[in-house]
Amino acid sequence: MLRKLFYCFIILFLFLLSCSRPEKNIPVKNTVEIPEPAKIYGIAVDSLHVIKDKVKKNEFLADILLRYGVDYAAIDYIARHTKDTFDVRKIRRGNPYTVIQTNDSIPKTLYFIYEITPSSFVMYHLSDSLYAKLGHKKVITKTEKLSGTIRSSLWNSLVDQGADPNLANNLSEIYAWTIDFFGLQKGDSYKAIYEKYFVNGRYISLGRVKAASFNHNGKNIYAFYFVQNDKGDYFDEKGNSLERTFLKAPLRFTRISSRFSNSRWHPVLKIRRPHHGVDYAAPMGTPVHTVGDGTVIAKGYQKRGGGNYLKIKHNGTYTTSYMHLNGFAKGMKAGKKVKQGDLIGYVGKTGLATGPHLDFRFYRNGRAINPLKVESPPAKPVDPAYQAAFDSVVAHYIPLLDSIK
Numbered sequence: 001m002l003r004k005l006f007y008c009f010i011i012l013f014l015f016l017l018s019c020s021r022p023e024k025n026i027p028v029k030n031t032v033e034i035p036e037p038a039k040i041y042g043i044a045v046d047s048l049h050v051i052k053d054k055v056k057k058n059e060f061l062a063d064i065l066l067r068y069g070v071d072y073a074a075i076d077y078i079a080r081h082t083k084d085t086f087d088v089r090k091i092r093r094g095n096p097y098t099v100i101q102t103n104d105s106i107p108k109t110l111y112f113i114y115e116i117t118p119s120s121f122v123m124y125h126l127s128d129s130l131y132a133k134l135g136h137k138k139v140i141t142k143t144e145k146l147s148g149t150i151r152s153s154l155w156n157s158l159v160d161q162g163a164d165p166n167l168a169n170n171l172s173e174i175y176a177w178t179i180d181f182f183g184l185q186k187g188d189s190y191k192a193i194y195e196k197y198f199v200n201g202r203y204i205s206l207g208r209v210k211a212a213s214f215n216h217n218g219k220n221i222y223a224f225y226f227v228q229n230d231k232g233d234y235f236d237e238k239g240n241s242l243e244r245t246f247l248k249a250p251l252r253f254t255r256i257s258s259r260f261s262n263s264r265w266h267p268v269l270k271i272r273r274p275h276h277g278v279d280y281a282a283p284m285g286t287p288v289h290t291v292g293d294g295t296v297i298a299k300g301y302q303k304r305g306g307g308n309y310l311k312i313k314h315n316g317t318y319t320t321s322y323m324h325l326n327g328f329a330k331g332m333k334a335g336k337k338v339k340q341g342d343l344i345g346y347v348g349k350t351g352l353a354t355g356p357h358l359d360f361r362f363y364r365n366g367r368a369i370n371p372l373k374v375e376s377p378p379a380k381p382v383d384p385a386y387q388a389a390f391d392s393v394v395a396h397y398i399p400l401l402d403s404i405k
Contacts, residue, residue, distance in 0.1 A: 002266050005301050007293065007326075023143060023236025023334050034147055038112065039314055040098065040100070041113050041121065041135060042112075042135075043100060043111060045100060046203050047103055048100050048101065048102065048110070049100070049101045049102065049103045049107055050095075050098065050099075050100055050101075051068070051098065051099040051100075051101070052096065052098050052099075052319060053096070053097060053099075054094055054096050054097070055091055055092060055094060055095050055097060055114075055140070056093065057093050058092075058093075058130060059093070060088070060091065061075065061079065061088040061091055061114075062075050062079075064097065064112070064325060065109070065112060065126075066074050068099050068101065068109045068112075069108065069109055070109050070112075070126055071106070074126060074130055078124055078126075078130050078131075078132060079226070081130070081131075082124070082131065082132035085132040085133060085134055086114075086116065086122040086132060086134065089295070090168055092192060095114065095115055095116070096115045096335065097112065097114045097115065098111075098112075098113040099111070099112055099113075100112075100113070102396075108127070110125075110126060110127045111123060111124065111125060111126060111128050112124040112126060113129075113135075113149060115136025117203070117204075117206060118134070118199050118202070118204040119136060119139050119197070120134065120136050120137070121134070121136075121137070123134070123135055125174060137199045137200065138199070139197050139198070139199055139204075140197070140198040140199070141152050141195050141196070141197060141207055142195070142196050142198060143182075143193060143194070143195055143196075143197075143210070143260065144193070144194055145191075145192070145193050145195050145400070145404045146158075146161070146163055146167070146191070146192050146194070146404070147189065147190065147191040147192075147404045147405065148160075148161060148189065149187065149188070149189045150184050150185070150186060150187065150188040150189065150190075152186075153168075153224055154168045154171065154172070154181060154184065154257075155168040155183070156189070157190075158214050159272050162343065163194040163205075164196075164206055166206055167192065167194065167206060167209075170206060170209050171190065171192065171209065171212060171214070172193070172252070174209060174212065174223050174234050174242065175214060175221065175223065175242065176248060176249075177242055177243050177244035177246070177247060177248060177376065177378075178221055178242055178244070178248070179214060179216050179221065179248065180248045180249060180372070181248075183256075183372075184216065185216070185217060188214070188215055188216050188217070189214075189215045190212065190213065190214045190215070191212065191213045191401050191404045192209055192211070193209070193210045193211045193212070193397060193400055193401065193404075194206065194207065194208065194209040194210060194212075195209075195210065206349075208225060209223070209225065209396035210224075210397065211223065211224050211225065211400070211401060212401075213401050221236065221296050222236050222237045222394075222398075223235070223236065223242055223402075224237070224390075224393055224394055224397060225234075226382065226386075226390050228382060228383050228390075228391075228392055229383065229388040233379075235381065235382055235390065236247050237394050237398065238381075239263065239381045239382035239387060239390055239391075240378055240381045240382075241379040241380060241381055241382075242376065242378075243378065243379040244376035244378055244379065245292055245314075245376045245377050245378075245379070246291045246292045246314075246340075246374060246376040247289070247291040247292070247341065248291075248319075248359075249291075250280075250288050250289050250291050250320075250322060250358065250360055251280060251282055251286055251287065251288050251347065251358060252282070252286070256278060256279065256280060256281070267395065276361060276368035277321070277323070277359045277360055277361035277362075277368070277371065278359075278360050278361075278370075278371045278372060279357045279358070279359050279360075280347075280357060280358045280360060281355070281356070281357045282347045282356065282357060282358060283347065283356060284326060284346075284347060284348060284349070284356040285326060285346045285347060285348075286346065286347040286356075287342060287346060287347075288322055288325065288343070288344055288345045288346060288347060288358055289341050289342060289396065290312055290320070290338045290339075290340060290341070290342050290344050291320055291344055292312075292314045292318070292320070292340045293314060293338065293339050293340050294312040294313050294314035294315070294319075294320075294337075294338055294358075295312065295313050295335065295336065295337055295338070296310060296311070296312055296332060296334055296335065296336040296338065296344075297311050297312065297313045297319070297332065297334060298310065298311035298334060299311075299328065299333055299334055300331055301350070301351075302323075302351050303351065303352070303359060304352060305323075305351050306321075306322045306323030306324060306350075306351050306352075306359060307323060307325065307348065307349070307351025307352070307353065308323075308324070308325035308326070308327065308328065308345070308348065308350045308351070309321060309322060309323040309324075309325065309351075310322045310325070310328065310332060310344055310345060312338060312344075317364055317365055318362070318363065319362075319363040319366075320360070320361065320362055320363070321360070321361040321363070322345060322358060322359075322360060323351065323358070323359035323360075323361070324347075324348055324349055324350050324351055324353045324356075324357060324359050325345040325346060325347070325348050325350065325358075326345075326346045326347060326348025326349070326350065327345060327346050327348065328344065328345045328346075329342075329343045329344050329345055329346075362374055
């Protein structure tokens with residue numbers, strides 16, 4: 001019995017001793033991380049050959065694919081059977097494309113990817129089956145803030161700051177009903193909060209202007225983008241629409257070359273006579289747009305007067321006239337219904353004119369009035385049901401605009 005107890009004690013002692021010994025360092029094998037395969041347009045290309053290029057002048061899809069070994073029968077098939085996805089006739093010079101081939105001594109072209117825009121592309125599968133599908137790159141939206149002061153023009157002010165000058169077009173469209181952008185004064189200033197779009201870290205285009213303020217003639221004019229009833233518009237801080245019944249001007253012009261007058265020296269006839277319109281000097285062919293909804297009531301030509309001209313009746317009170325046009329937009333004729341901003345013609349110098357310009361006239365109850373002094377009533381304001389939501393938008397953006405230096 002004592003012997004059994006002795007052996008149990010020895011076994012217990014050895015067990016406890018083994019537990020108390022420090023563990024020896026066990027060598028750990030170095031782990032090897034397997035890198036993710038490189039992908040282009042979602043295709044793993046580690047073992048493939050990738051070629052990037054741009055469409056050359058007078059180059060078509062067939063010219064490109066034949067150069068990379070795709071037979072004409074396959075090219076003809078995708079051109080005819082993938083029109084619903086993308087019409088190959090719309091391939092444009094300068095747009096990038098990618099060719100992905102096998103990495104063999106005699107490479108076989110597997111994919112052709114054409115970039116329609118910086119953010120969208122069409123991929124042609126050219127291996128086992130022939131088909132095409134559209135794809136989109138991830139677009140990152142960033143919000144930017146900007147302010148500036150007018151020295152010569154809004155465009156030049158933006159260029160001087162290194163900003164995208166297309167923002168000038170966006171702002172001029174927002175304020176088209178309330179500010180004459182070619183009547184800006186030196187010292188006028190602006191602030192804007194707007195979106196910029198990026199793809200793969202590269203800037204591709206402007207997004208929406210979210211809020212802006214424009215100090216013109218000493219008056220600060222706000223603009224806030226707001227969506228109601230699934231439609232977005234711009235409103236001032238009180239919820240009044242920035243849109244008006246009539247645009248401030250029917251075109252983007254270079255300068256006002258002649259104003260409304262009851263006695264103007266005519267440059268061709270060399271006599272003084274009334275000029276009941278505003279002449280907008282602009283390059284030949286500049287698009288002309290109707291300033292409001294209406295119906296074309298006259299289209300014609302005055303050899304010793306306004307040359308090619310259009311008259312548009314907007315309602316029972318107002319009519320506008322557009323003269324010296326180089327030509328008319330497609331479909332313009334008496335009885336044609338037009339909407340505000342529709343293209344109606346192009347700047348010219350037909351009739352009695354010394355250079356290309358638009359003679360624009362405004363009539364109230366048949367009597368000519370100065371187009372630059374027309375007070376246009378606003379469109380509908382924010383719906384009362386959405387007023388609280390709109391007020392929160394204003395409360396959010398005004399401090400942000402005020403903080404821009």
